[in-house]
Each structure stands twice: as structure tokens, then as C-alpha cells.
Amino acid sequence: MDYNYQTPRYLHVIEQIKTKINEGELEPGERLPSETEFAKVLHVSRNTLREALRILEEENVIIRKHGIGTFVNKKPVFSGGIEELFSITDMIKREGKTPGTDVLFTGYVDPHSDDITELLLDKTEKVYLVKRVRTADQEPLVYCIDKIPANLLSEGYELHGESMLTSLHEDASITISYAKADIKTIGYHKEISEILKCDSDIPLLILKQVHYDLADNPVLYSLNFFRSDQVSFNVFRKRIF
Amino acid sequence: MDYNYQTPRYLHVIEQIKTKINEGELEPGERLPSETEFAKVLHVSRNTLREALRILEEENVIIRKHGIGTFVNKKPVFSGGIEELFSITDMIKREGKTPGTDVLFTGYVDPHSDDITELLLDKTEKVYLVKRVRTADQEPLVYCIDKIPANLLSEGYELHGESMLTSLHEDASITISYAKADIKTIGYHKEISEILKCDSDIPLLILKQVHYDLADNPVLYSLNFFRSDQVSFNVFRKRIF
DNA sequence: ACGGATTTGTTCGTATGTATA
DNA sequence: CTATACATACGAACAAATCCG
Numbered sequence: 001m002d003y004n005y006q007t008p009r010y011l012h013v014i015e016q017i018k019t020k021i022n023e024g025e026l027e028p029g030e031r032l033p034s035e036t037e038f039a040k041v042l043h044v045s046r047n048t049l050r051e052a053l054r055i056l057e058e059e060n061v062i063i064r065k066h067g068i069g070t071f072v073n074k075k076p077v078f079s080g081g082i083e084e085l086f087s088i089t090d091m092i093k094r095e096g097k098t099p100g101t102d103v104l105f106t107g108y109v110d111p112h113s114d115d116i117t118e119l120l121l122d123k124t125e126k127v128y129l130v131k132r133v134r135t136a137d138q139e140p141l142v143y144c145i146d147k148i149p150a151n152l153l154s155e156g157y158e159l160h161g162e163s164m165l166t167s168l169h170e171d172a173s174i175t176i177s178y179a180k181a182d183i184k185t186i187g188y189h190k191e192i193s194e195i196l197k198c199d200s201d202i203p204l205l206i207l208k209q210v211h212y213d214l215a216d217n218p219v220l221y222s223l224n225f226f227r228s229d230q231v232s233f234n235v236f237r238k239r240i241f
Numbered sequence: 242m243d244y245n246y247q248t249p250r251y252l253h254v255i256e257q258i259k260t261k262i263n264e265g266e267l268e269p270g271e272r273l274p275s276e277t278e279f280a281k282v283l284h285v286s287r288n289t290l291r292e293a294l295r296i297l298e299e300e301n302v303i304i305r306k307h308g309i310g311t312f313v314n315k316k317p318v319f320s321g322g323i324e325e326l327f328s329i330t331d332m333i334k335r336e337g338k339t340p341g342t343d344v345l346f347t348g349y350v351d352p353h354s355d356d357i358t359e360l361l362l363d364k365t366e367k368v369y370l371v372k373r374v375r376t377a378d379q380e381p382l383v384y385c386i387d388k389i390p391a392n393l394l395s396e397g398y399e400l401h402g403e404s405m406l407t408s409l410h411e412d413a414s415i416t417i418s419y420a421k422a423d424i425k426t427i428g429y430h431k432e433i434s435e436i437l438k439c440d441s442d443i444p445l446l447i448l449k450q451v452h453y454d455l456a457d458n459p460v461l462y463s464l465n466f467f468r469s470d471q472v473s474f475n476v477f478r479k480r481i482f
Numbered sequence: 483a484c485g486g487a488t489t490t491g492t493t494c495g496t497a498t499g500t501a502t503a
Numbered sequence: 504c505t506a507t508a509c510a511t512a513c514g515a516a517c518a519a520a521t522c523c524g
Contacts, residue, residue: 005498005499005510008511009512010511015353015354018355019354019357022358034489035489035490036489044512044513045512045513045514046513046514046515047512047513048512048513050490050491064490065490065521066489066520067488067489067490067519068488068490068521068522069489070489070490083324083476083477083478083479084478084479084480085478085479085480113259113260114259116263177479178477178478178479179477180478181476181477181478182476183473183474183475183476185444185445185446185469186469187428187429187442187443187444188428201428201429203427205424205425209478232423233424234421234423235421235423236419236420237323237326237420237421238326238418238419239406239417239418239419239420
């Protein structure tokens with residue numbers, strides 16, 4: 001056998017499989033031929049095919065199930081048109097999944113330096129802090145930290161329901177009109193990655209937001225840590241001449 | 242000494258230092274007191290201070306120089322108001338840095354399956370491929386892959402200058418009016434991370450864009466891999482009721 | 483409840499091309 | 504040029520999970 005490594009064979013296999021998916025020969029959810037069979041069809045060894053499948057699984061194109069088979073992924077990647085401010089609850093519903101919430105902490109705490117800067121606080125003002133994990137079909141999707149200046153809330157305020165935006169509107173008469181968002185990423189966070197059941201090689205997408213009410217006062221500072229294998233953000237960018 | 246481990250002491254130290262920076266007591270570029278001196282001021286051991294400094298360095302808040310001192314970082318983080326479509330050249334200039342480009346490859350190649358999908362190509366149509374590293378003050382900032390359908394370009398087209406948007410406009414009479422962008426992240430890419438001189442623990446921010454001309458035809462498919470310690474994206478999000 | 487068939491997961495051995503010192 | 508390490512490719516055997524009669 002004469003080899004030609006200018007482009008490795010498994011990359012060709014990846015291209016072939018992706019093409020089959022794009023052309024509809026393989027449809028989302030459909031099972032691929034078994035590895036031995038598929039290897040014959042593609043004229044490569046089972047190992048080479050497996051190397052291609054390994055990468056495609058990493059890219060979330062396929063899902064492999066031990067003892068059952070390999071399937072084309074249903075593109076479940078959450079994706080928001082980010083210019084529109086929506087709640088995470090809505091984002092999950094929009095994908096046809098069921099949103100859930102694990103509340104990890106609620107209470108009034110001293111503000112950090114970032115909080116003071118972003119929410120224009122006094123050092124003496126407390127903030128109402130909520131830490132939650134939001135799930136889609138029981139799977140953890142995003143870790144949320146929300147902070148609200150205590151003086152904007154009535155004494156016994158507690159978050160009700162799942163959506164912070166809705167709860168603030170209905171229970172605290174605070175209407176959020178826009179937010180300034182900052183999108184960043186970190187590789188691994190020993191606490192948060194664990195909570196989201198993320199491997200160390202899956203980075204986290206961070207959405208750091210300051211929300212403003214109708215009078216342009218900052219009322220909610222939130223940090224959302226998304227599993228980056230589940231989420232991407234869309235933006236429509238207009239050219240300004 | 243009675244200890245209180247509900248929150249570790251170095252976290253308090255981090256807060257104190259960040260507060261000093263936010264309040265202007267420590268200005269960007271300024272040198273911090275020496276570690277021994279600073280430790281006395283903050284009433285912690287030098288070890289505790291060093292743990293705090295280690296984390297602040299990781300967060301790009303300070304820079305430590307062996308034998309010289311510790312300095313407040315100049316917040317050189319590139320940050321784009323992403324709804325506005327600008328060239329990377331402009332983005333770098335806006336930060337007051339000098340843009341540079343290392344061209345790694347230009348030429349006509351067969352399209353991949355993604356290219357065919359995004360640019361609505363035939364399998365037979367070639368694409369003009371450009372791979373570049375864009376630098377700011379000589380430091381690599383972003384790895385760019387740009388693809389243009391060959392049939393949109395005249396025979397001898399070559400990219401001139403630094404900005405793809407400008408070159409397309411002036412040399413190929415193609416005017417880009419908007420783009421659909423997708424923001425993702427990956428943890429490590431053995432080829433690209435190396436080119437950008439990224440450690441394995443610095444993830445890459447990916448801006449995947451399809452650019453359209455005035456007649457809504459897709460004309461440019463580009464992938465930008467940013468060093469995530471240098472870049473974040475801003476978005477202004479409006480609430481839609 | 484059991485066993486056999488199917489399928490993916492794991493590991494070994496061998497060989498060849500590529501890159502580096 | 505040689506030596507070495509590494510990536511790529513193939514084949515084969517067995518383990519583990521699943522399904523079905």
C-alpha cells in the first residue's frame with residue numbers, strides 16, 4: 001500500500017460523511033451503517049473510520065452509543081440571536097426543550113468590587129444574590145449568577161418561578177429594557193465546570209451582562225457560564241459606511 | 242490568631258486590590274508596592290498576597306515581571322461593539338495599536354462541505370482561500386481564514402493591503418453590506434493555538450461569519466480565531482415585548 | 483432468564499510517512 | 504545521513520453494552 005499523507009485519510013472520511021449529511025443522504029437522527037460495514041463502503045480500515053468518527057463526535061456532528069450504533073446529531077445546539085434580549089427560559093423553550101432550575105443559593109451579601117463598579121453601588125449596600133443552574137431536559141446548560149441591589153427590592157423579596165426578568169417585573173415592579181452584554185470565554189473553572197458536568201477540555205462561554213431599567217438605571221448584574229458545546233451566539237452585523 | 246475560613250483570605254486580598262484599581266488608587270501601568278511592603282499594608286503574609294497576585298495575573302489584571310515588579314495591566318483587551326461590522330484592521334487601530342499581517346497561504350482550492358453550505362457553491366467551483374495571522378503591535382491576536390467563491394473574482398485577483406473588506410471593494414468591486422456572525426469557542430487547537438502563541442489553557446474565541454453583498458448574495462465566508470485573553474465582544478441587547 | 487447476534491469500545495502488533503535533532 | 508519520536512494506516516482479537524427471540 002502506498003500512502004499519501006498530504007492530507008490524512010481520516011480528514012477525507014470526515015468530509016465524505018459531512019457531505020452525506022449536508023446532501024440529505026444521511027438525515028438528522030438517522031443511524032450510520034455499522035463501523036465494519038461503513039469502513040468497507042468508504043474503503044478504509046475500521047480504525048481510520050473510527051478516527052474520523054471520534055472527531056465528528058467531538059464536533060457534535062454525531063453521537064455514538066455503545067452497543068447500539070452511531071447517529072447523526074439533531075443539531076441541538078442552542079443559538080441565540082443575541083441582539084434581542086431574551087431570558088434563558090425562553091432560549092431553552094425555543095429549542096423545544098423543557099427548562100429546569102436548580103437554585104444553589106439565594107440571599108443578601110456584601111457586593112464585590114465588580115458589582116460596585118457595574119451597578120454603581122455604595123460599599124454599604126447589600127446585593128441580592130442568586131446562583132442557579134439552568135437545565136434543558138434535565139441536562140445542565142448554564143450556570144447563572146444574578147445580583148440585584150438590595151434597595152431596589154422590598155423586604156421579603158424572593159425569586160419566584162424560573163425567569164428573573166419576569167419575576168422582577170411582576171414581583172418587584174422592575175422592568176428591564178436593555179442590557180449591555182460582554183461575551184468572553186474561559187477554559188476551565190474547577191467549581192463551575194464540575195457543576196455543569198463539563199470535561200476539562202470543554203471551555204465555558206461567559207455572558208456578562210448589566211441590565212438597565214426604563215430609566216437607564218443599572219438594576220441587574222448577571223454572569224452566565226454556558227457549556228460551549230451546547231451554545232453559540234448569533235449576531236447580525238451591519239456595515240456602517 | 243483565629244482563622245476564619247468561610248471565605249479564604251486571598252479572595253479578600255483580591256477584592257481589596259481590585260477595589261484600589263477601580264477607585265483609581267492604583268492606575269493602569271502603575272507599579273504595585275513590593276510584595277513584602279504590600280503584604281504589611283494589607284496585613285497578610287507574603288504567601289497569601291502572592292496567591293492573590295497569582296490569580297490576578299491569570300485574570301490579566303496585573304503583570305508580574307521577575308526582578309522588576311508587579312504592574313497594573315493597561316486593560317488592552319480588544320472589545321468590539323459587535324453589531325457594527327468592522328474590519329479587524331479597524332478593531333486594532335481603534336485600540337491605538339499598529340495592525341500587522343502575516344500571510345500564511347493564498348490560493349485557489351476545492352471547497353469543504355461547510356463552504357458549500359455557507360456560500361451556496363457547486364462542488365466544482367473553487368474558492369479563493371486566504372490564511373493570515375493578524376497582529377497588534379507585533380503580537381499575534383487572531384488567526385483568519387477567508388474564503389471567496391472563485392467565480393466572483395477576476396482571473397489574477399490577489400489580496401492587497403490588510404483589510405479584506407477594503408480589498409474586495411476596491412479590487413473586485415464587491416461591496417459587503419452585512420454579515421451573519423456566530424460566536425463560539427474551543428479549548429485548544431493544536432495548529433492554531435501554536436500559531437497564536439497560546440498556552441493550552443487559553444481557549445480561542447471563534448467568530449464564524451458569512452458576509453453578504455448589497456444583493457444579499459453570500460460572498461465571503463470567514464473564520465476568525467481570537468486569543469480569548471485579548472478579546473471580548475460587546476453586544477447591546479434590546480428587550481422586545 | 484438465557485444465549486446468541488450485533489455494535490461500539492479497547493488494545494495489541496505491524497508498517498509507513500513526516501518531522502526533528 | 505542517521506536516529507528517534509510521532510502521526511497515520513491497516514488488521515485482528517477480545518471486551519462490554521444492547522437487542523431480540
